[in-house]
Amino acid sequence: MSNNILTDYRYSAEHEWVDTSGSDGARIGITSVATDALGDIVYVDLPETGAEITAGEVCGEVESTKSVSDLYAPVSGKVTAVNDAVVDDPSLVNNDPYGEGWLFTVEVSSEGPLMSADEYAKTNGVEL
Amino acid sequence: MSNETSGSENSGTGTATSRQTALYTEHEKLGAFFTDFGGWQMPLKYKSELAEHKAVRETAGLFDLSHMGEVRVSGPQAAEFLDYALAGKLSAVKVGRAKYSLLCNEDGGIIDDLITYRRGDNDYLVVPNAGNAPAVAAALAERSAQFDVEVEDQSAETSLIAVQGPESEGILLKLIDSSQHADVTGLKYYAATDVTINTDGGPLDVLLARTGYTGEDGFELYLPNAQAAQLWTALLETGTDAGLTPAGLASRDSLRLEAGMPLYGNELSLETSPYTAGLGPVVALSKEGDFVGRSALEAQKEQGTSRKLVGLTAQGRRAARSHYPVSVDGEVVGEVTSGAPSPTLGHPIAMAYVDVAHSEPGTTVEVDLRGKPEKFDVVKLPFYKRSN
Numbered sequence: 001m002s003n004n005i006l007t008d009y010r011y012s013a014e015h016e017w018v019d020t021s022g023s024d025g026a027r028i029g030i031t032s033v034a035t036d037a038l039g040d041i042v043y044v045d046l047p048e049t050g051a052e053i054t055a056g057e058v059c060g061e062v063e064s065t066k067s068v069s070d071l072y073a074p075v076s077g078k079v080t081a082v083n084d085a086v087v088d089d090p091s092l093v094n095n096d097p098y099g100e101g102w103l104f105t106v107e108v109s110s111e112g113p114l115m116s117a118d119e120y121a122k123t124n125g126v127e128l
Numbered sequence: 129m130s131n132e133t134s135g136s137e138n139s140g141t142g143t144a145t146s147r148q149t150a151l152y153t154e155h156e157k158l159g160a161f162f163t164d165f166g167g168w169q170m171p172l173k174y175k176s177e178l179a180e181h182k183a184v185r186e187t188a189g190l191f192d193l194s195h196m197g198e199v200r201v202s203g204p205q206a207a208e209f210l211d212y213a214l215a216g217k218l219s220a221v222k223v224g225r226a227k228y229s230l231l232c233n234e235d236g237g238i239i240d241d242l243i244t245y246r247r248g249d250n251d252y253l254v255v256p257n258a259g260n261a262p263a264v265a266a267a268l269a270e271r272s273a274q275f276d277v278e279v280e281d282q283s284a285e286t287s288l289i290a291v292q293g294p295e296s297e298g299i300l301l302k303l304i305d306s307s308q309h310a311d312v313t314g315l316k317y318y319a320a321t322d323v324t325i326n327t328d329g330g331p332l333d334v335l336l337a338r339t340g341y342t343g344e345d346g347f348e349l350y351l352p353n354a355q356a357a358q359l360w361t362a363l364l365e366t367g368t369d370a371g372l373t374p375a376g377l378a379s380r381d382s383l384r385l386e387a388g389m390p391l392y393g394n395e396l397s398l399e400t401s402p403y404t405a406g407l408g409p410v411v412a413l414s415k416e417g418d419f420v421g422r423s424a425l426e427a428q429k430e431q432g433t434s435r436k437l438v439g440l441t442a443q444g445r446r447a448a449r450s451h452y453p454v455s456v457d458g459e460v461v462g463e464v465t466s467g468a469p470s471p472t473l474g475h476p477i478a479m480a481y482v483d484v485a486h487s488e489p490g491t492t493v494e495v496d497l498r499g500k501p502e503k504f505d506v507v508k509l510p511f512y513k514r515s516n
Contacts (some may be wrong), residue, residue, distance in 0.1 A: 039378065040178040042469040043445050063447060065177050065468055066378055068498075094176075 005031065005128050006098050011120035012074035017098060018114055022105075025080050029102040030062065030071070030093065033124050038064040041090040046071075046082045046104050053079060055112030060103070062093070077108040149194035150287050150353040154360050158374050166258030168195035170377050177378035181471045184342050184383055187371025188293035190363055191380060193348065194356065197261025198286040199254040199268055203277035206250045212419050213271040214244070215402065217412040221246045226318040226339060230402055230410055231256070231264055236424035237398040238405075240264050241390065243339060245320045253335070253350075255288075257392045271420060287356035291363060291372070292346030292383075294514075299367040300336070300347060303327070312336065317345075325349075327362035334359065341380060343387025343512055385466050385477060388439060388510030394450055394466045395437060395479055401425075404433040404481065406509075435462060436487040439511055440478040440495070440504040445469075447476035448495040448504065454480050455494050455501070461486045464495060470511060477511045478504065 009017040015034035019027040035041065045061040053059040053073040060071035082104040086092045093101035121128050146169045155162070160171035171192065173180060183189050201210060210218035216229035223246050231239045240260035245253040256264035265281035272279045291299060301309055303325045311321050320337035332355050340346040351359060364372065381391070390396050395405060402411050402425065411425050440448065447469045454462035462482030470477040478495070486493060489508050494501040 039173065040176050042178075042471075043447070045446070061446070063469065065181075065382055065471070068447070068449065091178075 005033075005117050005121050005126060007117045007128055009098065009117060010114040011117065012072065012112060012114055013123070014072040014074070016072065016074040018074050018111075019102075020108070025077070025105045025107045026075055027102050027105050028074060029097055031120075032097050033126060034062075034069070035094050035097050035101075038062065038067060038069060040065050041093045044071075044086055044090050044093065044103065046087065047073075047079045049079055049082055051079045053077065053106065055110065062090075071103070073106075074112050074114060075106055075108045076110045076112070077106040079104050080107050081105045147195075149192055150356040151192045151194060151289075151360055154357055155192065155374075160374075160376060163377060165377055166195055166260075168258055170195055171374070173376040173378045174374045177376065177382070178471050180373055180375035180379035181382050183371060183373035184293040184344055184346075184375060184379065185472055186294070187373070188291055188295040188299055188346075188367060189342070189373050189375035189379065190360070190367065191290040191292065191375050192287075192360070193290050194287040194353075195258035196288050197254075197256040197258065197264060197281070197283040198288070198350065199256065199261075199265050200280045200282055201252045201254055201268065201272075201277060202248075202250055202280075203275070204250055205275040205277045206252055208417075209272055209275040209277045210244065210252060210254075211415055211417065212275070213268055214242075215411045215419065215421065215425070216244075217415040218244055218246070218252065219415075223248055224319055224321060225316075226320055226337060228318075228410060230407065231267060232402070232411075232421035232425065233398065234421055234424060236401060236421045236428050238392070238396045238400050238402060239267060239398065241392055241396055241407075243318075245335075245337060247320075247335075260392060285353055286350060287353050287359075288348060288350055289356065289359055289363065290340060290346060290348045291367070292340045292342040292375075293344045293372075295367070295370040295372065296344075296346045299363065299370050299372055300325075302366050303362060325359060325362065327358050329358045329362075332359055341387075341389055342383040343389070343510065344383075344514055381466075382468050382471055385468055385479065386470055386472055386510065386512035388479070388512075390437070390479075391466060401428045401433060403428050404435055404437065406437045434484060435481045436484050437465070437509075438480055438482055438487050438489075439507045439509040440464070440467075440480055440493065441473075441507050441511070442476035442478075442495075443492075443503040443505065445476065446497050446500075446502050448478040448480075448497060448502070453496045454482055454486075454504075455496065456486050456491075461493065472512055479509070482506070 448467035467478030
Protein backbone atom coordinates (compact mmCIF):
# COMPACT_ATOMS: atom_id res chain seq x y z
CA MET A 1 0.00 0.00 0.00
CA SER A 2 1.03 3.57 -0.49
CA ASN A 3 1.01 4.58 3.16
CA ASN A 4 4.30 3.53 4.70
CA ILE A 5 5.07 3.62 8.38
CA LEU A 6 6.56 6.93 9.47
CA THR A 7 9.93 6.72 11.17
CA ASP A 8 9.40 9.63 13.57
CA TYR A 9 6.18 8.25 15.10
CA ARG A 10 5.92 5.60 17.80
CA TYR A 11 3.49 2.69 17.73
CA SER A 12 1.36 0.52 20.00
CA ALA A 13 0.91 -3.22 19.55
CA GLU A 14 -2.77 -2.44 18.83
CA HIS A 15 -1.80 -0.48 15.68
CA GLU A 16 -2.17 3.05 16.96
CA TRP A 17 0.50 5.62 16.19
CA VAL A 18 1.60 8.36 18.57
CA ASP A 19 3.24 11.59 17.48
CA THR A 20 4.67 13.65 20.35
CA SER A 21 6.61 16.07 18.17
CA GLY A 22 3.94 18.78 18.08
CA SER A 23 3.04 21.44 20.64
CA ASP A 24 -0.53 20.22 21.12
CA GLY A 25 0.33 17.10 23.13
CA ALA A 26 0.37 13.64 21.65
CA ARG A 27 -1.46 13.19 18.39
CA ILE A 28 -2.93 9.74 17.87
CA GLY A 29 -4.18 7.78 14.90
CA ILE A 30 -4.23 4.27 13.49
CA THR A 31 -1.60 2.80 11.20
CA SER A 32 -1.75 1.73 7.59
CA VAL A 33 -1.42 -1.84 8.84
CA ALA A 34 -4.76 -1.34 10.61
CA THR A 35 -6.47 0.44 7.73
CA ASP A 36 -5.32 -2.24 5.26
CA ALA A 37 -6.78 -4.93 7.51
CA LEU A 38 -10.03 -3.08 8.12
CA GLY A 39 -10.88 -2.03 4.59
CA ASP A 40 -12.99 1.04 3.91
CA ILE A 41 -13.71 2.77 7.20
CA VAL A 42 -17.26 4.07 7.44
CA TYR A 43 -17.61 5.08 11.09
CA VAL A 44 -15.34 6.22 13.91
CA ASP A 45 -16.37 6.62 17.51
CA LEU A 46 -13.85 8.80 19.38
CA PRO A 47 -13.52 9.88 23.02
CA GLU A 48 -14.88 13.35 23.77
CA THR A 49 -12.70 16.38 24.30
CA GLY A 50 -11.93 16.59 28.01
CA ALA A 51 -12.33 12.86 28.58
CA GLU A 52 -9.68 11.04 30.59
CA ILE A 53 -8.34 7.99 28.80
CA THR A 54 -6.17 5.19 30.18
CA ALA A 55 -3.40 3.46 28.29
CA GLY A 56 -4.39 -0.04 27.25
CA GLU A 57 -8.12 0.56 27.69
CA VAL A 58 -10.76 0.85 24.99
CA CYS A 59 -11.47 4.51 24.16
CA GLY A 60 -13.38 4.24 20.90
CA GLU A 61 -14.29 2.18 17.90
CA VAL A 62 -13.44 2.04 14.22
CA GLU A 63 -15.91 0.37 11.90
CA SER A 64 -15.41 -0.68 8.31
CA THR A 65 -17.81 -2.21 5.83
CA LYS A 66 -16.86 -5.71 6.95
CA SER A 67 -15.60 -5.47 10.49
CA VAL A 68 -15.34 -3.42 13.64
CA SER A 69 -12.34 -2.79 15.85
CA ASP A 70 -11.93 -1.38 19.31
CA LEU A 71 -9.62 1.58 19.61
CA TYR A 72 -7.18 1.23 22.52
CA ALA A 73 -5.64 4.27 24.17
CA PRO A 74 -1.87 4.09 23.62
CA VAL A 75 -1.30 6.70 26.35
CA SER A 76 -3.06 7.94 29.49
CA GLY A 77 -4.20 11.51 29.84
CA LYS A 78 -6.82 14.07 28.93
CA VAL A 79 -8.21 14.33 25.40
CA THR A 80 -7.54 17.90 24.23
CA ALA A 81 -9.03 17.73 20.73
CA VAL A 82 -10.76 15.30 18.39
CA ASN A 83 -10.57 15.41 14.63
CA ASP A 84 -14.14 16.26 13.61
CA ALA A 85 -13.16 15.92 9.96
CA VAL A 86 -12.72 12.14 10.27
CA VAL A 87 -16.00 11.82 12.16
CA ASP A 88 -17.71 13.51 9.19
CA ASP A 89 -15.64 11.71 6.56
CA PRO A 90 -14.09 8.50 7.91
CA SER A 91 -12.48 7.75 4.52
CA LEU A 92 -9.79 10.27 5.51
CA VAL A 93 -8.41 7.57 7.80
CA ASN A 94 -7.94 5.23 4.84
CA ASN A 95 -6.59 7.87 2.53
CA ASP A 96 -4.14 9.54 4.90
CA PRO A 97 -3.86 7.55 8.15
CA TYR A 98 -0.78 9.42 9.43
CA GLY A 99 -1.85 12.89 8.35
CA GLU A 100 -5.38 14.20 7.82
CA GLY A 101 -6.74 10.95 9.21
CA TRP A 102 -5.45 11.62 12.76
CA LEU A 103 -8.03 10.85 15.45
CA PHE A 104 -7.42 12.86 18.62
CA THR A 105 -4.80 14.62 20.73
CA VAL A 106 -3.98 13.92 24.34
CA GLU A 107 -2.28 15.81 27.16
CA VAL A 108 -0.20 12.83 28.26
CA SER A 109 0.15 11.89 31.92
CA SER A 110 1.83 8.57 31.20
CA GLU A 111 2.55 6.39 28.19
CA GLY A 112 1.67 2.78 27.59
CA PRO A 113 4.22 0.49 25.97
CA LEU A 114 5.21 1.99 22.62
CA MET A 115 7.48 0.69 19.89
CA SER A 116 9.82 2.47 17.57
CA ALA A 117 8.91 2.47 13.88
CA ASP A 118 11.63 -0.13 13.37
CA GLU A 119 10.21 -2.48 15.98
CA TYR A 120 6.64 -1.98 14.80
CA ALA A 121 7.57 -2.66 11.19
CA LYS A 122 9.47 -5.78 12.16
CA THR A 123 6.63 -7.05 14.39
CA ASN A 124 4.13 -6.69 11.56
CA GLY A 125 6.30 -7.77 8.69
CA VAL A 126 6.01 -4.48 6.85
CA GLU A 127 8.50 -2.05 5.41
CA LEU A 128 9.38 1.40 6.62
CA MET B 129 -7.10 -1.91 17.59
CA SER B 130 -8.37 -5.41 17.96
CA ASN B 131 -10.00 -6.58 14.83
CA GLU B 132 -13.23 -8.49 15.08
CA THR B 133 -14.25 -9.65 11.67
CA SER B 134 -17.75 -10.74 11.00
CA GLY B 135 -19.72 -12.28 8.20
CA SER B 136 -18.76 -15.50 6.57
CA GLU B 137 -16.82 -13.95 3.73
CA ASN B 138 -14.06 -12.32 5.74
CA SER B 139 -12.42 -15.33 7.20
CA GLY B 140 -8.81 -14.39 6.68
CA THR B 141 -6.34 -15.01 3.93
CA GLY B 142 -6.31 -18.11 1.81
CA THR B 143 -4.97 -21.30 3.28
CA ALA B 144 -2.78 -23.89 1.67
CA THR B 145 -5.79 -26.14 1.17
CA SER B 146 -8.02 -23.60 -0.53
CA ARG B 147 -8.38 -23.74 -4.29
CA GLN B 148 -7.69 -21.11 -6.90
CA THR B 149 -9.95 -20.28 -9.82
CA ALA B 150 -8.71 -20.12 -13.40
CA LEU B 151 -8.63 -16.32 -12.97
CA TYR B 152 -6.32 -16.24 -9.97
CA THR B 153 -3.38 -14.71 -11.81
CA GLU B 154 -5.68 -12.07 -13.31
CA HIS B 155 -6.70 -11.07 -9.79
CA GLU B 156 -3.07 -10.98 -8.69
CA LYS B 157 -2.24 -8.70 -11.60
CA LEU B 158 -5.01 -6.35 -10.46
CA GLY B 159 -3.61 -6.29 -6.91
CA ALA B 160 -6.53 -8.13 -5.31
CA PHE B 161 -6.77 -8.78 -1.58
CA PHE B 162 -7.74 -12.43 -1.23
CA THR B 163 -9.98 -14.18 1.25
CA ASP B 164 -10.82 -17.80 1.83
CA PHE B 165 -14.45 -18.44 0.95
CA GLY B 166 -16.13 -21.81 0.60
CA GLY B 167 -12.75 -23.49 0.22
CA TRP B 168 -11.57 -21.09 -2.48
CA GLN B 169 -9.10 -18.24 -2.54
CA MET B 170 -11.27 -15.44 -3.86
CA PRO B 171 -10.76 -11.70 -4.33
CA LEU B 172 -12.20 -9.88 -1.32
CA LYS B 173 -11.60 -6.54 -3.00
CA TYR B 174 -9.18 -4.98 -5.44
CA LYS B 175 -8.85 -1.41 -4.21
CA SER B 176 -11.86 -0.13 -2.30
CA GLU B 177 -14.92 -2.26 -1.61
CA LEU B 178 -17.04 0.89 -1.37
CA ALA B 179 -15.92 2.03 -4.82
CA GLU B 180 -16.64 -1.46 -6.18
CA HIS B 181 -20.12 -1.42 -4.61
CA LYS B 182 -20.80 2.00 -6.10
CA ALA B 183 -19.59 0.92 -9.54
CA VAL B 184 -22.16 -1.90 -9.60
CA ARG B 185 -24.97 0.47 -8.59
CA GLU B 186 -23.97 3.21 -11.04
CA THR B 187 -22.02 1.64 -13.93
CA ALA B 188 -20.90 -2.00 -13.78
CA GLY B 189 -18.81 -4.46 -11.80
CA LEU B 190 -16.91 -7.54 -12.97
CA PHE B 191 -16.92 -10.55 -10.65
CA ASP B 192 -15.16 -13.90 -10.72
CA LEU B 193 -17.72 -16.37 -9.37
CA SER B 194 -15.94 -19.50 -10.52
CA HIS B 195 -16.10 -20.87 -6.99
CA MET B 196 -19.80 -21.52 -7.57
CA GLY B 197 -20.71 -25.07 -8.53
CA GLU B 198 -22.22 -26.33 -11.80
CA VAL B 199 -24.01 -29.67 -11.86
CA ARG B 200 -25.51 -30.84 -15.13
CA VAL B 201 -28.63 -32.97 -14.90
CA SER B 202 -29.67 -34.61 -18.17
CA GLY B 203 -31.66 -37.55 -19.45
CA PRO B 204 -35.23 -38.56 -20.27
CA GLN B 205 -36.37 -38.15 -16.65
CA ALA B 206 -34.39 -34.98 -15.83
CA ALA B 207 -37.50 -32.85 -15.16
CA GLU B 208 -39.23 -35.53 -13.14
CA PHE B 209 -36.06 -36.15 -11.16
CA LEU B 210 -35.54 -32.48 -10.25
CA ASP B 211 -39.17 -32.23 -9.13
CA TYR B 212 -38.30 -35.03 -6.70
CA ALA B 213 -34.86 -33.77 -5.65
CA LEU B 214 -35.61 -30.04 -5.26
CA ALA B 215 -38.35 -28.15 -3.45
CA GLY B 216 -39.54 -26.29 -6.54
CA LYS B 217 -41.40 -27.47 -9.62
CA LEU B 218 -38.60 -27.55 -12.15
CA SER B 219 -40.69 -29.41 -14.74
CA ALA B 220 -42.75 -26.22 -15.10
CA VAL B 221 -39.74 -24.13 -16.08
CA LYS B 222 -39.67 -23.34 -19.79
CA VAL B 223 -36.57 -24.16 -21.81
CA GLY B 224 -34.28 -21.13 -21.70
CA ARG B 225 -35.53 -19.95 -18.34
CA ALA B 226 -34.15 -20.30 -14.81
CA LYS B 227 -35.61 -20.80 -11.36
CA TYR B 228 -34.44 -20.11 -7.83
CA SER B 229 -34.95 -23.22 -5.72
CA LEU B 230 -33.93 -25.12 -2.60
CA LEU B 231 -32.34 -28.48 -2.01
CA CYS B 232 -33.80 -29.69 1.27
CA ASN B 233 -33.10 -32.74 3.39
CA GLU B 234 -35.80 -35.13 4.68
CA ASP B 235 -36.31 -32.85 7.71
CA GLY B 236 -37.03 -29.88 5.46
CA GLY B 237 -33.70 -28.27 6.36
CA ILE B 238 -31.95 -26.34 3.61
CA ILE B 239 -28.86 -28.07 2.18
CA ASP B 240 -28.46 -25.22 -0.30
CA ASP B 241 -30.28 -22.53 -2.19
CA LEU B 242 -29.53 -22.67 -5.88
CA ILE B 243 -30.42 -21.53 -9.36
CA THR B 244 -31.41 -24.08 -11.98
CA TYR B 245 -31.36 -23.31 -15.69
CA ARG B 246 -33.40 -25.37 -18.11
CA ARG B 247 -31.13 -25.78 -21.14
CA GLY B 248 -33.33 -28.23 -23.02
CA ASP B 249 -36.36 -30.42 -22.46
CA ASN B 250 -34.14 -33.01 -20.78
CA ASP B 251 -31.16 -30.86 -19.85
CA TYR B 252 -30.72 -28.71 -16.75
CA LEU B 253 -27.81 -26.88 -15.15
CA VAL B 254 -27.95 -26.64 -11.35
CA VAL B 255 -25.77 -23.93 -9.78
CA PRO B 256 -25.08 -24.39 -6.05
CA ASN B 257 -23.05 -22.21 -3.71
CA ALA B 258 -19.29 -22.80 -3.58
CA GLY B 259 -19.11 -24.33 -0.13
CA ASN B 260 -22.14 -26.52 -0.75
CA ALA B 261 -21.32 -27.70 -4.25
CA PRO B 262 -19.88 -31.09 -3.22
CA ALA B 263 -22.85 -31.76 -0.91
CA VAL B 264 -25.32 -30.77 -3.63
CA ALA B 265 -23.62 -32.91 -6.27
CA ALA B 266 -23.56 -35.85 -3.84
CA ALA B 267 -27.21 -35.43 -2.83
CA LEU B 268 -28.34 -35.17 -6.45
CA ALA B 269 -26.33 -38.26 -7.41
CA GLU B 270 -27.80 -40.20 -4.49
CA ARG B 271 -31.36 -39.09 -5.21
CA SER B 272 -31.03 -39.95 -8.91
CA ALA B 273 -30.78 -43.71 -8.34
CA GLN B 274 -34.42 -44.42 -9.29
CA PHE B 275 -34.42 -42.13 -12.34
CA ASP B 276 -33.20 -42.39 -15.90
CA VAL B 277 -30.96 -39.39 -15.56
CA GLU B 278 -27.29 -38.47 -15.52
CA VAL B 279 -25.85 -36.17 -12.83
CA GLU B 280 -22.49 -34.70 -13.75
CA ASP B 281 -20.55 -32.35 -11.47
CA GLN B 282 -18.86 -29.91 -13.87
CA SER B 283 -17.78 -27.47 -11.16
CA ALA B 284 -14.07 -28.13 -11.52
CA GLU B 285 -14.03 -27.42 -15.26
CA THR B 286 -16.41 -24.48 -15.37
CA SER B 287 -15.76 -20.81 -14.77
CA LEU B 288 -18.39 -18.19 -14.03
CA ILE B 289 -17.91 -14.49 -14.65
CA ALA B 290 -20.57 -11.93 -13.75
CA VAL B 291 -21.09 -8.46 -15.17
CA GLN B 292 -23.50 -6.58 -12.93
CA GLY B 293 -24.85 -3.05 -13.07
CA PRO B 294 -26.76 -0.70 -15.38
CA GLU B 295 -24.01 -0.57 -18.04
CA SER B 296 -23.73 -4.37 -18.26
CA GLU B 297 -25.87 -4.85 -21.34
CA GLY B 298 -24.11 -2.12 -23.29
CA ILE B 299 -20.70 -3.56 -22.46
CA LEU B 300 -21.70 -7.06 -23.56
CA LEU B 301 -23.23 -5.83 -26.81
CA LYS B 302 -19.86 -4.36 -27.83
CA LEU B 303 -18.42 -7.89 -27.78
CA ILE B 304 -21.30 -9.62 -29.56
CA ASP B 305 -22.15 -9.69 -33.29
CA SER B 306 -25.16 -7.55 -34.14
CA SER B 307 -26.95 -10.67 -35.40
CA GLN B 308 -27.16 -11.80 -31.76
CA HIS B 309 -27.97 -8.41 -30.18
CA ALA B 310 -31.69 -9.13 -30.00
CA ASP B 311 -30.94 -12.33 -28.08
CA VAL B 312 -29.25 -10.22 -25.44
CA THR B 313 -31.54 -7.19 -25.31
CA GLY B 314 -34.57 -9.47 -25.35
CA LEU B 315 -33.19 -11.77 -22.66
CA LYS B 316 -35.56 -11.72 -19.70
CA TYR B 317 -34.57 -11.73 -16.04
CA TYR B 318 -33.89 -15.35 -15.04
CA ALA B 319 -33.40 -16.47 -18.63
CA ALA B 320 -30.29 -17.79 -20.39
CA THR B 321 -29.09 -18.21 -23.95
CA ASP B 322 -25.98 -19.28 -25.86
CA VAL B 323 -24.02 -16.40 -27.34
CA THR B 324 -20.64 -15.89 -28.94
CA ILE B 325 -18.33 -13.31 -27.38
CA ASN B 326 -15.72 -11.82 -29.70
CA THR B 327 -12.27 -11.38 -28.22
CA ASP B 328 -8.83 -10.57 -29.64
CA GLY B 329 -7.95 -14.23 -29.17
CA GLY B 330 -10.98 -15.41 -31.13
CA PRO B 331 -14.68 -16.06 -30.50
CA LEU B 332 -15.85 -17.72 -27.28
CA ASP B 333 -19.10 -19.63 -26.88
CA VAL B 334 -20.66 -18.92 -23.51
CA LEU B 335 -23.90 -19.52 -21.70
CA LEU B 336 -25.22 -16.03 -20.97
CA ALA B 337 -27.77 -15.69 -18.17
CA ARG B 338 -29.59 -12.59 -16.99
CA THR B 339 -29.21 -13.39 -13.33
CA GLY B 340 -27.30 -11.98 -10.40
CA TYR B 341 -26.93 -11.36 -6.71
CA THR B 342 -26.64 -7.59 -6.58
CA GLY B 343 -30.11 -6.11 -7.08
CA GLU B 344 -29.01 -4.62 -10.41
CA ASP B 345 -29.55 -5.65 -13.99
CA GLY B 346 -26.70 -7.91 -14.97
CA PHE B 347 -25.43 -11.09 -16.52
CA GLU B 348 -23.63 -14.26 -15.55
CA LEU B 349 -21.43 -15.98 -18.15
CA TYR B 350 -20.55 -19.66 -17.92
CA LEU B 351 -17.65 -21.11 -19.91
CA PRO B 352 -14.80 -23.63 -19.68
CA ASN B 353 -11.86 -22.75 -17.41
CA ALA B 354 -9.39 -22.68 -20.30
CA GLN B 355 -11.13 -19.64 -21.81
CA ALA B 356 -11.94 -17.74 -18.63
CA ALA B 357 -8.92 -15.42 -18.65
CA GLN B 358 -9.56 -14.54 -22.29
CA LEU B 359 -13.15 -13.55 -21.51
CA TRP B 360 -12.19 -11.69 -18.33
CA THR B 361 -9.57 -9.63 -20.17
CA ALA B 362 -11.89 -8.85 -23.07
CA LEU B 363 -14.66 -7.69 -20.74
CA LEU B 364 -12.30 -5.56 -18.69
CA GLU B 365 -10.69 -3.92 -21.74
CA THR B 366 -14.01 -3.25 -23.43
CA GLY B 367 -15.89 -2.20 -20.31
CA THR B 368 -13.39 0.16 -18.72
CA ASP B 369 -14.65 3.17 -20.69
CA ALA B 370 -18.16 2.49 -19.42
CA GLY B 371 -16.92 2.27 -15.84
CA LEU B 372 -16.63 -1.51 -15.51
CA THR B 373 -14.69 -2.18 -12.30
CA PRO B 374 -13.38 -5.50 -11.01
CA ALA B 375 -15.28 -6.22 -7.82
CA GLY B 376 -14.65 -8.67 -4.98
CA LEU B 377 -16.69 -10.62 -2.49
CA ALA B 378 -16.85 -7.75 0.01
CA SER B 379 -18.93 -5.67 -2.37
CA ARG B 380 -20.88 -8.73 -3.49
CA ASP B 381 -21.94 -9.20 0.13
CA SER B 382 -22.95 -5.58 0.72
CA LEU B 383 -24.82 -5.52 -2.62
CA ARG B 384 -26.81 -8.68 -1.89
CA LEU B 385 -27.59 -7.46 1.63
CA GLU B 386 -29.02 -4.19 0.29
CA ALA B 387 -31.05 -6.26 -2.18
CA GLY B 388 -32.38 -8.35 0.73
CA MET B 389 -31.05 -11.60 -0.71
CA PRO B 390 -30.21 -14.43 1.70
CA LEU B 391 -26.68 -15.83 1.97
CA TYR B 392 -26.29 -19.50 2.76
CA GLY B 393 -24.44 -19.81 6.07
CA ASN B 394 -25.90 -16.51 7.32
CA GLU B 395 -29.65 -16.52 6.66
CA LEU B 396 -29.94 -20.14 5.53
CA SER B 397 -28.71 -23.40 7.04
CA LEU B 398 -29.69 -27.02 7.63
CA GLU B 399 -31.58 -25.79 10.70
CA THR B 400 -33.52 -23.11 8.80
CA SER B 401 -37.07 -23.73 7.67
CA PRO B 402 -37.84 -22.19 4.27
CA TYR B 403 -41.01 -20.77 5.84
CA THR B 404 -39.07 -18.94 8.55
CA ALA B 405 -36.70 -17.59 5.89
CA GLY B 406 -39.60 -16.17 3.87
CA LEU B 407 -38.99 -18.75 1.14
CA GLY B 408 -42.38 -20.45 1.46
CA PRO B 409 -43.33 -19.57 -2.12
CA VAL B 410 -40.23 -21.43 -3.36
CA VAL B 411 -41.57 -24.69 -1.89
CA ALA B 412 -44.04 -26.19 -4.36
CA LEU B 413 -46.23 -28.29 -2.07
CA SER B 414 -48.87 -28.30 -4.80
CA LYS B 415 -46.70 -30.21 -7.27
CA GLU B 416 -47.57 -33.84 -7.95
CA GLY B 417 -45.68 -36.71 -6.41
CA ASP B 418 -43.32 -36.99 -3.51
CA PHE B 419 -40.18 -34.92 -3.13
CA VAL B 420 -37.39 -34.96 -0.59
CA GLY B 421 -38.53 -33.13 2.54
CA ARG B 422 -42.20 -32.93 1.54
CA SER B 423 -43.79 -34.33 4.70
CA ALA B 424 -41.54 -32.27 6.98
CA LEU B 425 -42.19 -29.12 4.96
CA GLU B 426 -45.95 -29.74 4.99
CA ALA B 427 -45.79 -30.05 8.77
CA GLN B 428 -43.72 -26.85 9.03
CA LYS B 429 -46.24 -24.95 6.94
CA GLU B 430 -49.14 -26.32 8.96
CA GLN B 431 -47.46 -25.48 12.25
CA GLY B 432 -46.51 -21.94 11.28
CA THR B 433 -43.26 -20.35 12.32
CA SER B 434 -42.30 -18.67 15.58
CA ARG B 435 -39.61 -16.47 14.04
CA LYS B 436 -39.38 -14.56 10.81
CA LEU B 437 -36.60 -13.08 8.70
CA VAL B 438 -36.86 -9.29 8.75
CA GLY B 439 -34.90 -6.26 7.66
CA LEU B 440 -33.52 -3.84 10.24
CA THR B 441 -32.29 -0.29 9.73
CA ALA B 442 -30.25 1.49 12.38
CA GLN B 443 -31.40 4.70 13.98
CA GLY B 444 -27.76 5.41 14.81
CA ARG B 445 -24.52 5.01 12.89
CA ARG B 446 -23.15 1.79 14.36
CA ALA B 447 -23.73 -1.43 12.43
CA ALA B 448 -25.13 -4.70 13.72
CA ARG B 449 -23.20 -7.82 12.75
CA SER B 450 -23.97 -11.49 12.38
CA HIS B 451 -24.99 -13.26 15.64
CA TYR B 452 -25.67 -10.08 17.63
CA PRO B 453 -28.76 -10.54 19.85
CA VAL B 454 -31.96 -8.60 19.12
CA SER B 455 -34.08 -7.62 22.10
CA VAL B 456 -37.27 -5.81 23.09
CA ASP B 457 -37.66 -4.48 26.64
CA GLY B 458 -34.53 -6.32 27.71
CA GLU B 459 -35.78 -9.68 26.47
CA VAL B 460 -33.96 -11.42 23.62
CA VAL B 461 -36.39 -11.84 20.70
CA GLY B 462 -34.02 -12.67 17.88
CA GLU B 463 -30.59 -12.70 16.31
CA VAL B 464 -28.89 -10.78 13.51
CA THR B 465 -27.83 -12.94 10.55
CA SER B 466 -26.09 -10.30 8.40
CA GLY B 467 -25.32 -6.67 9.01
CA ALA B 468 -23.22 -3.89 7.54
CA PRO B 469 -23.22 -0.19 6.85
CA SER B 470 -25.18 0.24 3.60
CA PRO B 471 -22.99 2.11 1.11
CA THR B 472 -26.00 3.10 -1.01
CA LEU B 473 -28.36 4.13 1.78
CA GLY B 474 -25.75 5.68 4.07
CA HIS B 475 -26.90 3.95 7.25
CA PRO B 476 -26.42 0.51 8.76
CA ILE B 477 -28.75 -2.29 7.66
CA ALA B 478 -29.17 -5.85 8.84
CA MET B 479 -31.21 -8.99 8.42
CA ALA B 480 -32.35 -10.84 11.51
CA TYR B 481 -34.61 -13.62 12.66
CA VAL B 482 -37.04 -12.21 15.21
CA ASP B 483 -40.10 -13.54 17.01
CA VAL B 484 -43.18 -13.09 14.85
CA ALA B 485 -44.70 -10.78 17.50
CA HIS B 486 -41.92 -8.24 16.82
CA SER B 487 -41.60 -8.72 13.07
CA GLU B 488 -44.05 -6.05 11.85
CA PRO B 489 -42.44 -3.21 9.88
CA GLY B 490 -42.30 -0.15 12.10
CA THR B 491 -41.45 -2.10 15.25
CA THR B 492 -38.46 -0.72 17.14
CA VAL B 493 -36.02 -3.27 18.55
CA GLU B 494 -32.63 -3.04 20.21
CA VAL B 495 -29.48 -4.77 19.00
CA ASP B 496 -26.70 -5.35 21.48
CA LEU B 497 -23.65 -3.84 19.78
CA ARG B 498 -20.87 -5.27 21.93
CA GLY B 499 -22.45 -4.28 25.21
CA LYS B 500 -24.10 -1.07 24.03
CA PRO B 501 -27.73 -1.39 22.91
CA GLU B 502 -28.64 0.52 19.77
CA LYS B 503 -32.12 1.10 18.32
CA PHE B 504 -33.12 -0.44 14.99
CA ASP B 505 -36.42 -0.32 13.10
CA VAL B 506 -37.98 -3.35 11.45
CA VAL B 507 -38.47 -2.67 7.74
CA LYS B 508 -39.74 -4.50 4.70
CA LEU B 509 -37.12 -6.22 2.54
CA PRO B 510 -35.40 -5.39 0.25
CA PHE B 511 -33.61 -2.29 1.53
CA TYR B 512 -32.75 -1.28 -2.00
CA LYS B 513 -34.66 -1.68 -5.23
CA ARG B 514 -33.38 -0.33 -8.51
CA SER B 515 -35.56 2.31 -10.10
CA ASN B 516 -35.70 1.10 -13.72
